[in-house]
Amino acid sequence: MRKLLLLALALAPVLAFSQGFQVNLEGQKQIGMGHTGTGILQDGASVFFNPGAVAMLPQNYVQGGISPLFFKSDFNPSGTSIQDRTANKIATPFSFYAAWGPKASFWKLGLAVYTPFGGLTDWGNTWQGKYVLESLDLKAIYFQPTISIKLADFISVGGGFVYNRGSVDLTQAIPLANSSGQPGQAELKGSGKGYGWNAGVYIKTEAGITIGITHRSQVTTTIPNGNAIFTVPGSLQSSFPQPNQFSSTIPLPATNSIGFGFYPCSKWILALDVNVINWDVYKTLSFDYTKNTPALQDTHSARNYTDAVSLRGGAQYKAKDNLALRFGGGYASTAVMDGYVTPEAPDANRVYGTLGLGYTMAKHLDLDISFEYEHLMQRTQTNNESQLSGTFKTNVYIPGISLAYHW
């Protein structure tokens, strides 16, 4: 008669593609200049930054780069002197571009493969928030074929189609102890796809200023058949049926950008970008399990993101014909309102600074290196849903290197 009801256990996986997951690392030349590139023309990375500008590229490009990302987050639970830190794991955002067209033609074709969203966060299985999240490995790889057309000497347009291949691997502890007192484990692992597009226009004004305007569409990514793996004490396994699948849909938001390029003298380029990211599409995160039990219900967690803005600026100084020095920085507002901050990417307003060096190794070959430091403002939060309460502080260090061949 002592009826046991385990349904109090609401297992709510957290998964928020927040600003923290927007990986602004799409080209070493551009990173060096504060990740500007909408309103200026540097290399094949324009396929990402402004498909409208590609037709204006004086040469054809094949290039690739990688930006190992060190994400270092610290959590101080409220009322304690504990410092919980993420493990040293290195995410590897990369980019690959090709832009080609006949010499002196009015059109160019482009192809881009890049990682605009992703995250690798590992808090371990002993920290305060282990029942919220232990680790998350999230990747989104965009494939983008593009065409760009020069309408006149001063204006070109372009657009591309985006196919996204996304994957997620999330682990969290389940607060059900086995006979030796160890908690259970949940792992949600799967991959899915989404589609989108982007377009841009690039203008050279008579005043010598260049202007770019782009729109990158929302890419709604669905994971239809992820594996939901639950390790719980044997007597409760029937409440967490195995094997089990989950499905989930996440809208990767649209981004609107305007960028400007200024050329005060032949050695200098100054660039300015403004982005508005439409995070407000992200209202709810739902996980739908194929097999439900009273203990394992579908979850619907409020996210209620707001639109975010980022401001970026940068400069390039051509010290020699074969050597360019770059620097830049920016500010990005957070999309995550108070009460919704979660540990997989503890988001906050952020500032960042960048440095870059470009070296032309041979007539057709550029070597570019970049370094970015991001600082997320310290943020003290109590999450509405998990009541996890404490202060997050995050720094990100991103070195990067790329090679570009052009002809």
Added chain:
Amino acid sequence: MKTFKQHIYIIAGLLLLGACKPEVNTPKPYHGSADFTRYISIGNSLTAGYADGGLYLDGQLNSYPSIIAKQMQSVGGGAFTQPLFGADQANGSGYLSLTGFNPDGTPITTPVTTNLAVRGIQPIPGFGNVVLYTKYTGNINNYGVPGIKLLHIVYAPYGNLNGYYERLLPGNSPANSTTYLDFVTAKPFTFFSNWLGNNDALGYATSGGAGDVLTPKDQFSQLYGLLISKMTANGQKGVVGTIPDVTSVPYFNTVTVGAVLGAVQKANPTVKALYINALVSGATYAPRAATAKDLIILTFPTGKIGQPVVTPYGTLPYGLTPVTPIDNQYVLDENEVALTESYVSSYNETIKSIAAAKGLAVFDAFTFLNNIKLHGLVVNGVSLNSGYISGGIFSLDGVHLTPRGYAIVANEFIKAINAKYGSSIPLANVSDYRGVKFP
């Protein structure tokens, strides 16, 4: 060679990146106006770390005073020694373990009877048999004694009647005559926690109002005053806990009248009600139909319902007629609940007013556990409530707490201490502590 050197620099640079750690600056832990050099805890089973219907090593190691003491280390707290059972007798008094579930989802609990610390049985004339446990010799900071009431603290023969107390005393039952109050105050201390008083109401309630009596309100108040005067005689500071509403524990809320009646009606739809022997007033009891306001205890053997009972009116089913009501010991009926609540409320007034007069911190366990019963509690992503087993806070006996429950209570005590004395004892990490163990 040159490129090799460059690589070295790059690798060294990357390693340096790996070394820079963000750090949230926290205020240095501070003891405030309290002195935690020698902290002692007094109280009953909850203080001793009793869980799953027994006192055993794992429960002792997760007692709330031991958790508080661990957190006090950073603000000048000294060593905290508990009267632990030895590793070879780790199961102490024995306890219940969850060994599975019946097909209907009800849990199966099995007593653990190996590696006990039982030393013998001492018959006490006029009282009964007292189970004696292996003696503990050594320092004691945690004076929690399962079963003790505030009523017993100045009762000299108590060291012969309670095996858990006898175990801490140098002498053997039945020759002891040290009162609990003298025992705990024999050595100097600088800070104390006191959570005595639960059993003065709970003893009556868990026996369905049949096997024990409520400590009279004026006696409670007199003894509590005496206790606190003695504990603060040398200006010691401390924290006290109020007494939880007995109806906030799963012991009284798991086997409900509705659930039992529903099960009976499934087998026999003509049954209209369960009958209990209920308190009318004073010491007068009369049978009546049970309502949802009558609380059946967790350990009621539901199989008794409907069993034939021979009466002067013929053979009648147990619990289903006014002639064969459920025994009083299994039910805390509505009037008994009200009576208990009025005593608990009076006890708590006493506790709060004496604590206020002496400038002590108060953990209001009554309000805290009632809030959990009404609204649940979410801690670090874990949903908790007052439910039996699934709730995560209460252990298998339905009254005492799991390690997770004790950690939550320890944090509430710490918050009360910090608020009163301006200290900053860091809170414990509740996520490190488990709920009920499942097979």
